[in-house]
Amino acid sequence: MTESRALSRFAALLADETRATICLALLDGRAWTAGELATHAGVAPATATGHLHKLVAGGILTEQRQGRHRYVRLSGAPIAQLIEDLAGHIPATPTPARGLRAVTASAALARGRTCYDHLAGRLGVAITDAMDHKGLLSRDPGFTLTDPGRTWLTALTTPTGPTTPTGPGAPTRSRRPLARGCLDWTERREHLAGIAGATLCTHALTSGWLTRIGSGRAVRVTPAGTAALTDLLGPHSAWTEP
């Protein structure tokens, strides 16, 4: 008897069209903000908040607060599998390409942009991946710069003269972490933030590696930037994207 109660409770989470829309959108495996989901589902933010509470409480979603944003994603592969099965075993639907396409982002923004004071977009994620691959960065469990990473960053920002204790690798007393992960809203993967991210971004802009496109947050890699990034982190398609 209590088993049917549990089943009905769980099914009820998907029995609302708005919540179903949310879950199907999240099937892409990425994280969405509450506001995005509200827009996507066509309801007021207040309504989406309530739905997200239920879905999180029901174990379907997990949330990740980040500043004033609330990112939410499917809690795991089994749940995703279950929802896909449910969506699949229904009378065959034409499946009109779901995903993030509805939340149309400027192509330039998706390519590369600033996120507060660091880099995001495919560019930011690619840089983060390359740093991880080169052993400059550790993702486990939180973002931390390795010793080589700190050296690398210090050398980057002080190309001439000896290393000084004023570089970003120095024991600053700021509460802000040297490195931290920041969830990317187009890539939905974490990219480098924190002091290191900000330093890198500032340096890239002041060195002419990147230029802002118009007045927005989008940035473009210059030829000089392509060369510099390839030299520092190896070749990557993100450096050479049109």
Add this chain to the structure above:
Amino acid sequence: MTESRALSRFAALLADETRATICLALLDGRAWTAGELATHAGVAPATATGHLHKLVAGGILTEQRQGRHRYVRLSGAPIAQLIEDLAGHIPATPTPARGLRAVTASAALARGRTCYDHLAGRLGVAITDAMDHKGLLSRDPGFTLTDPGRTWLTALTTPTGPTTPTGPGAPTRSRRPLARGCLDWTERREHLAGIAGATLCTHALTSGWLTRIGSGRAVRVTPAGTAALTDLLGPHSAWTEP
């Protein structure tokens, strides 16, 4: 958008505790009557009727009218699989042995009885299985007597003298089929009905193979019946049940 609508509609079918109870009960793969399900779920017959309508319309259940009864079962293996997955992926439940036990039937009735004019219960199902196993009966897709089956039945009812065109194997013009399946309400499996089932039942009673228990529909196999059935269809525990 319409996909989420379909998903939510489907999930809504299981989102009610009464309907969830019904679906879990039907997970045993057998057919239940509307009244049984109403009792099992603890609701009025009128309420169960409404739920069954929705479940049938939603493709979860298929129904099978039989006289004044409405038998209902899961529509297929995929749906059963899906429901099991749903029930399984929820926080682990102790699973307190579900099934038909609540619908207590008289032990004698469950053993053997008449169903209208033919045999039912474990006895009826066992006879049907034995006939199928001996190639006298084909279950695909509807019940039909094979040529050996027709010969067998004719010989059974006319033990002396030559085969006559008046036997059950003769081309009768009745609209009633020679053989058909009838859903058994204790075994939840089909047993032989139609002219063949009626002929067999009548013969078994008139030959003293079976005797009625009291005034009810329950029947008991006599020693003579045990010998005859073993001779005709081979040994089977159903012939010798106490």
Add this chain to the structure above:
DNA sequence: TCGGGGTTTCGGCGCCGGCCGAACCGTCGG
């Protein structure tokens, strides 16, 4: 042909739950 039991339909009641607007809070950006 009649009685009885399983099932269905019909109204009506009551509650649960989704939805929003408005006010509030915390974070970010200048």
Add this chain to the structure above:
DNA sequence: CCGACGGTTCGGCCGGCGCCGAAACCCCGA
């Protein structure tokens, strides 16, 4: 420090749906 913005909470509205009793329907069994 202040304005902007994303998110949350709080009421209140409203539609949908589950539930039942009563009456009708249908078919079996006698």
